[in-house]
Amino acid sequence: MRMRKALKMQHRGQGPPAVKRYTFPADIPIPDYLRRTYWWAYLNPRGVRFFERQWLVNLILWGNYRRLRDAALAELGFPIRGKVLQVACVYGDFTERVARRLGPQAHMDVIDVAPVQLDNLKRKIKGHRGISLHRQDSVDLAFADGTYDYVVVYFLLHEQPGSARIRTIGEAMRVVRPGGKVIFVDYHQPSPANPMRYVMTPVLTLLEPFAMDMWVNNIADWLPAAARPAAVEKHTYFGGLYQKVVVTA
Numbered sequence: 001m002r003m004r005k006a007l008k009m010q011h012r013g014q015g016p017p018a019v020k021r022y023t024f025p026a027d028i029p030i031p032d033y034l035r036r037t038y039w040w041a042y043l044n045p046r047g048v049r050f051f052e053r054q055w056l057v058n059l060i061l062w063g064n065y066r067r068l069r070d071a072a073l074a075e076l077g078f079p080i081r082g083k084v085l086q087v088a089c090v091y092g093d094f095t096e097r098v099a100r101r102l103g104p105q106a107h108m109d110v111i112d113v114a115p116v117q118l119d120n121l122k123r124k125i126k127g128h129r130g131i132s133l134h135r136q137d138s139v140d141l142a143f144a145d146g147t148y149d150y151v152v153v154y155f156l157l158h159e160q161p162g163s164a165r166i167r168t169i170g171e172a173m174r175v176v177r178p179g180g181k182v183i184f185v186d187y188h189q190p191s192p193a194n195p196m197r198y199v200m201t202p203v204l205t206l207l208e209p210f211a212m213d214m215w216v217n218n219i220a221d222w223l224p225a226a227a228r229p230a231a232v233e234k235h236t237y238f239g240g241l242y243q244k245v246v247v248t249a
């Protein structure tokens with residue numbers, strides 16, 4: 001049975017009951033934007049070793065790592081009940097923090113398209129229970145509709161070109177259950193008085209060619225046309241440079 005079909009059945013409760021801890025199929029291509037633009041940060045093993053430092057991730061976020069991480073964690077409650085999906089690995093301790101908060105019946109799936117990232121995460125979550133890693137592309141998730149209570153998309157959208165970003169948002173909305181939450185944390189346009197806008201414009205333009213889209217669009221405007229969210233809440237941080245958008249399905 002093909003991996004995608006097996007996983008969909010498993011998540012509908014029709015398939016074999018055991019939740020696999022790791023599913024790393026080889027036949028998923030690495031998206032072009034990742035190979036061309038971000039290979040040095042996410043695909044190159046030396047890059048992974050270099051960036052996997054809490055202080056460095058905090059520096060890249062201008063000292064806001066804890067604040068943004070905790071803002072996302074706060075949406076999950078404590079202890080976390082139900083099923084959580086993290087769409088794409090991240091550097092730092094975000095996933096471990098979620099894993100530590102999982103209640104006895106809770107479970108977390110993490111997907112990423114880059115095997116080297118999943119291997120890195122495997123090492124970081126050693127010893128934590130209730131967490132499974134899957135090699136999948138965010139634009140085409142292998143989970144059934146309405147599987148999750150929470151879907152977290154943490155600093156992924158700004159890295160994706162428009163078409164991939166819209167598909168990622170569509171998939172996040174598809175796999176969350178009615179009443180569940182999709183939590184996006186990402187860049188946002190700083191307020192006119194925030195001097196960071198003059199620092200970040202050249203940085204993002206040079207290093208993250210799709211990131212400025214986050215400055216001129218609302219995440220809510222990328223929701224699928226058929227989505228009828230019960231609520232959309234937006235909070236901004238650090239003079240508007242970062243945002244958390246919580247969509248209740």
Ligand SMILES: C[S@@+](CC[C@H](N)C(=O)[O-])C[C@H]1O[C@@H](n2cnc3c(N)ncnc32)[C@H](O)[C@@H]1O
Binds near residue numbers: 042111112154
């Ligand atoms: C979510 S972003 C996180 C960046 C952030 N600066 C951090 O690490 O805290 C980077 C991750 O997204 C993954 N990624 C990018 N495009 C993806 C896609 N289409 N599907 C799944 N994972 C993807 C990359 O492989 C990488 O592990």
